[in-house]
Amino acid sequence: GENVEQHPSTLSVQEGDSAVIKCTYSDSASNYFPWYKQELGKRPQLIIDIRSNVGEKKDQRIAVTLNKTAKHFSLHITETQPEDSAVYFCAASLSSGTYKYIFGTGTRLKVLA
């Protein structure tokens, strides 16, 4: 069945440093890969996504890269700020048929001031 593995489970960085979170998916038919940020006590919200026909996408300080051959994708946050502290989830989705999203187990990012 579909599976998404996410590493690391926790990550601490100094303010201003970069953070990288990695995910691996099992279903080669997956073709949509969103990243969600969840602040304490709140709902997950989309921060960036990438489709399988694109290798990299950037939005200001965040970027996502996708390697379809290796079936892994990564979230990169540069110049981290205290407000980046949250739990980040990757997900993989088939965009034909069922449209369901399978999530990774999450990474708790702490940005130390």
Added chain:
Amino acid sequence: NAGVTQTPKFQVLKTGQSMTLQCAQDMNHNSMYWYRQDPGMGLRLIYYSASEGTTDKGEVPNGYNVSRLNKREFSLRLESAAPSQTSVYFCASSEAGMGTEAFFGQGTRLTVV
């Protein structure tokens, strides 16, 4: 625009009691989902509905039932609650199609004692 609305926000049940979690979206989305979130386990898919009139099991369906009442509403029922069902439950919706964002409700914190 309310987005995805879940009720209730908090609930305490005794073992063996039943209850229904309600979810409604006003974005005219075709697909709806129920996830549970447990520490260290990420977001696990319980059931989903790709379109009105269809429902399918996700990763952890045991002990739950769902009803897609109409295009707007998707309810989750616990017939006989167990302590293992203590969790935060999130409803989400998305537009069917080529990889689209899933929007989450605010969550329901359920405790089974």
